[in-house]
Amino acid sequence: MNPLYTVADIRAIEQAAASRLPAGVLMQRAGQAAANAALELLPNATASARVLVLAGPGNNGGDALEAAAHLALAGARITIVHHAPAGQTAPERDAALRRAQHSDAHFAILTADQISSTPWSLVVDGLFGIGLQRALDGEFGQLVAAVNSLRCPVLALDVPSGLDADTGVVIGPDGCAIRASHTLTFIGNKPGLHTCDGRDYAGRVDVAGLDIDAALLPSARLHLNDVAFFTRCLRARRQNSHKGSYGNVAVLGGAAGMSGAPILAARMALHAGAGRVYALFAGTPLAYDALQPELMCRSAEAYDFASATVVAGPGLGDSAHARSLLAQAIASPAPLLLDADALNMLASDALLQTALRSRDAATVLTPHPLEAARLLGKSVSEIQADRLAAARLLAARLHACVVLKGSGSVIAAPDGAAVINTSGNAALASAGTGDVLAGLCGSLLAQGWPQWQAALAAVWLHGSAADTLVTETGNAIGLTAGELIQPIRAALNRMVTQYAR
Numbered sequence: 001m002n003p004l005y006t007v008a009d010i011r012a013i014e015q016a017a018a019s020r021l022p023a024g025v026l027m028q029r030a031g032q033a034a035a036n037a038a039l040e041l042l043p044n045a046t047a048s049a050r051v052l053v054l055a056g057p058g059n060n061g062g063d064a065l066e067a068a069a070h071l072a073l074a075g076a077r078i079t080i081v082h083h084a085p086a087g088q089t090a091p092e093r094d095a096a097l098r099r100a101q102h103s104d105a106h107f108a109i110l111t112a113d114q115i116s117s118t119p120w121s122l123v124v125d126g127l128f129g130i131g132l133q134r135a136l137d138g139e140f141g142q143l144v145a146a147v148n149s150l151r152c153p154v155l156a157l158d159v160p161s162g163l164d165a166d167t168g169v170v171i172g173p174d175g176c177a178i179r180a181s182h183t184l185t186f187i188g189n190k191p192g193l194h195t196c197d198g199r200d201y202a203g204r205v206d207v208a209g210l211d212i213d214a215a216l217l218p219s220a221r222l223h224l225n226d227v228a229f230f231t232r233c234l235r236a237r238r239q240n241s242h243k244g245s246y247g248n249v250a251v252l253g254g255a256a257g258m259s260g261a262p263i264l265a266a267r268m269a270l271h272a273g274a275g276r277v278y279a280l281f282a283g284t285p286l287a288y289d290a291l292q293p294e295l296m297c298r299s300a301e302a303y304d305f306a307s308a309t310v311v312a313g314p315g316l317g318d319s320a321h322a323r324s325l326l327a328q329a330i331a332s333p334a335p336l337l338l339d340a341d342a343l344n345m346l347a348s349d350a351l352l353q354t355a356l357r358s359r360d361a362a363t364v365l366t367p368h369p370l371e372a373a374r375l376l377g378k379s380v381s382e383i384q385a386d387r388l389a390a391a392r393l394l395a396a397r398l399h400a401c402v403v404l405k406g407s408g409s410v411i412a413a414p415d416g417a418a419v420i421n422t423s424g425n426a427a428l429a430s431a432g433t434g435d436v437l438a439g440l441c442g443s444l445l446a447q448g449w450p451q452w453q454a455a456l457a458a459v460w461l462h463g464s465a466a467d468t469l470v471t472e473t474g475n476a477i478g479l480t481a482g483e484l485i486q487p488i489r490a491a492l493n494r495m496v497t498q499y500a501r
Contacts, residue, residue, distance in 0.1 A: 001228060003220030004420065005188040006166050007130045013187055017212045024092035026210055027059065030186050031066020031096065033208035034124065034157050037184045038071055041122055041153045049076040049121040053105070054143070056127035056161070057085035062093035063157050063186075064126020065100040071124075078105035081115075081143075083127070112146035123147055123154045125178045127161035130190070135172020136162045144176045156180035160201045165190040167386045168198030168408065177201050184208055191222060194420045195387050195408025222388070225411070225421040225460050230453040231499040233444075243275035247446030248308035251439060252300055252329055253341070254281035255322060258315030261340065264432050264481055265314045265439030267292050271489040272443035278308065282322045300325050305332035311442035313342030314435040323349065330355045335362040335445040339438040343367050347374035356398055362451035363400040366438055372404055392416055401451045403441075403459055405434065411455050419456060424463025427470050432481030437462045440488060461488050 005013070018026055042049045053068040055061035061083065072078045080100060085093075101107070110118075125147070127140065136144055144162060147154060159165045162177030168191065170177045181203040183193060187210055193202040223229075238245075249269040253262035259281070266279040270292065279289070280300035289295045310329045316322045323345050329336060330352060336359070338346060343365060346352050356363065367375060369383045372390055375398075376383070383390045383404075391404040391412035404410040409421040441458035445451065465487035470476050 002189060002224035002226055003217070004191045004194070004222040004224060005218075005220065006191070009218060010130060010187050010190070013212065013216050013218070016216045017210075020213075024095055027062050027092045027096055028066055029210040030063040030157070030208065032070060033186070033210065034063060034067035034155070034184055035070030035074070037182065037206065037208075038067060038122055038124055038155055039074060041155060041182065042076060043121065047075045047077075050119065051076050051078050051122045051124065052115065052118070052120045053078055053080045053124045054127045054147070054161075055080055055082045055100075057083050057089075058129065058131060059090060059093055060126050060129030060157055062090070062096040063129075064124055065093075065096040067124055067126070067157070068105045069096075069099040069103040072103040072105040078103075079110070080105050080107045081110055082107055112142040115143070115146040116149045120150060120152045122152055123150060125154060125156040125161050125180060127178070129158040130165040132162065132171060135175030136177070137172075137174065141176050144178055148179045153182060154178060154180045154203075156183040156202065158186050159183065159190060159193065163192060163198060163201050165192040167388070168192035168194065168196035169385055170197050170201070182206070186210055187212060188217065189224070191388060191420055194224060194422055195410060196384055196406070199407050221416055222418045222420070225419045225423070225456055227460065227495065227499070229419070230449075230457040230460075231495070233449045233453045233457070234496050234500040236496055236500040246273055246275035247443075247448065248276045248278070249274040249439070249442050249446045250278040250280050250303065250305065250308035250310050251314060251442070252280045252282070252310055252312040252325060253314035253316040254279065254283055254285070255315055255317030255319065256283040258317065259283075259286055261315030261432065261435045263289055263292075263295070264435040265311055265442070266295050267482070268436045268439030268485050268488065269311065269443040269446070270294060271485050272440050272492060274443040274446045276308075278303070282316055282319070282325060305329045306334050309335040309337070309442050309446035311337045311339065311438050313338055313340035314438060316341035318345055327352060327355065330359065333361050335442075335451070337364045337366065337438055337442045337445065339366045339434060340371075343371040344374060347371070353398065356400065359399070362445055362454075363398075364403065364441055364445070364451050364455050365394070365398065365400050366403040366405060366434065366441065367394070368405045368434065388412075388418055388420075392418055401455050403437075403455050405437075409459050409463075411459060413452055421459045421463060423460050424466050425470055425476050427466045427476035427479035428463070430479055430481060433462075433484065436481050436484050436488070461491050464491050
C-alpha cells in the first residue's frame with residue numbers, strides 16, 4: 001500500500017523521530033538520499049557532470065547543501081546558489097553549510113540568464129520545501145523561470161519549490177513552481193505530488209523514508225490507488241454460469257442529439273463483463289447499435305429501474321422528463337452511478353439530494369470539477385484549490401462514493417477514506433471518456449463489486465488503458481473515448497488471470 005501524509009502529519013513524525021536521534025541526523029540522511037538520487041540521474045562520467053544546486057534559506061536548503069557536499073566528493077562539478085536566511089537558523093543547517101563550504105563545491109551568484117544559458121547536467125531544487133506559504137515572485141520567480149527553461153533533469157527535494165504539498169496547487173494566484181522531472185520526497189509521500197498541478201510539476205516521485213521507525217508513522221486515511229485494494233473482487237468465470245450470472249446494466253441518457261454518450265457507456269459496460277446491457281433513451285431510442293448489436297436500445301419510459309444497475313446521466317439532458325426519470329432511478333433499490341447531466345440536475349434539486357442521501361444501495365458519483373462545484377455551491381477554483389477536501393465533503397454530504405475526476409482523480413468514501421489515482425494522462429482530456437468510465441464502474445457494480453472497490457478499479461483501469469494507448473502511439477494527442485474500451489477489457493482480463501482465486 002502507498003500511504004499519503006499531510007504536512008501536519010510529516011511535521012509530527014519528524015519531530016518525534018528527531019527527539020530520538022542525535023541533532024542533525026535526519027538532515028544528513030536526507031542529504032545522502034538526495035545525493036544518491038542525483039547520482040542516478042547523472043551520466044556515467046560523473047566528473048564531467050555540471051550540477052546546479054539551489055539551496056534556499058530553510059531546512060530544505062540544508063538538505064540541498066548536504067547533498068552538494070556528497071556530490072562534490074563523488075567528483076561532480078557542483079555550483080551552489082545559496083540563499084542565506086535572514087535570521088537565525090537551525091544548528092543542523094549551519095553544519096550542512098559548513099560541510100558544503102569545506103567541499104569542492106563552488107558557491108556562486110548567478111543571474112537568471114546565466115543559469116538558463118549554462119549546459120547543466122542536473123539541477124537540484126532545494127529552495128523551499130513543505131513549509132512554503134507564499135507565492136514565489138521577484139528574484140525567486142525569475143530563478144524558477146530560468147530553471148524551467150532548461151532541458152536537463154531537475155531533482156526536487158521533498159516537493160518542487162512553489163507547490164503546495166497538501167493540495168497540489170501552485171501557491172499563490174500569480175505564483176510559480178519548479179517543474180521537476182524527478183522528486184525525492186522525505187519521510188512519507190505527499191498528496192499534492194499526485195493531484196491537480198502536482199503531476200505536471202513533480203515528475204517521477206520516489207520516497208526516502210530516512211530510516212524512521214515505522215511505529216512513528218500514523219495510520220493513514222489517504223493512499224495512492226493500488227490494485228491490491230480491489231484484487232479480492234476479481235473472479236474467474238465458472239463454466240456453469242449464464243448471462244444472468246453477471247448482472248444487468250441500464251444506461252439512462254440519450255436525450256435528442258445526445259445518443260453517443262449512452263452508447264459509449266453501454267458498450268463499455270458490455271465489454272467489462274455485464275451479462276445484459278440496456279441503453280435507455282430519454283428521447284427517441286435508436287433502433288439498435290450497428291457496431292454493438294448486443295446492446296438493447298429502448299425507451300426509458302416505463303423501464304423497471306429496480307431490475308438493473310443504473311448508470312444515469314450520459315447525454316440525459318435537463319428536461320422535466322429527464323428529471324422524472326432520474327428521480328425514479330434514485331428511488332430504485334438497485335446500485336446507481338450518477339454522471340454528467342444527472343449530477344447537474346442533482347445539484348439544482350434539493351428533493352433529489354434528499355432522496356439520494358436516503359438510499360441503502362451502492363451509490364457512486366463521478367463529477368468533474370465543474371459538476372462538483374455546482375453540487376457544493378462553490379467555484380471551480382475553490383474545488384481545485386483543495387480537491388481532497390472537496391471530494392470528501394461531497395461524499396459525506398450525499399452519502400455516496402465520489403470520484404472527483406481530473407489529474408490525479410480523487411476517490412472518497414462517506415467515512416473520509418480517500419485515494420488518489422496515478423494512472424492516466426492528458427489523452428483522457430477528450431469528450432466521452434467520462435462516459436466510458438461511468439459504464440465501466442456500472443458494469444463492475446452490476447457484477448457484485450462493492451462500491452468502493454468498483455470505483456477504485458474503474459478509475460485505475462480507465463487510466464491504465466490511456467497509458468497503454470499513449471505508450472503505443474508515442475503521444476497523448478487525438479485519443480478518442482471509444483479507443484479505451486478494448487484496452488480496458490484486455491487489462492481486466494489480465495488482472496483476472498493474475499489475481500483471481
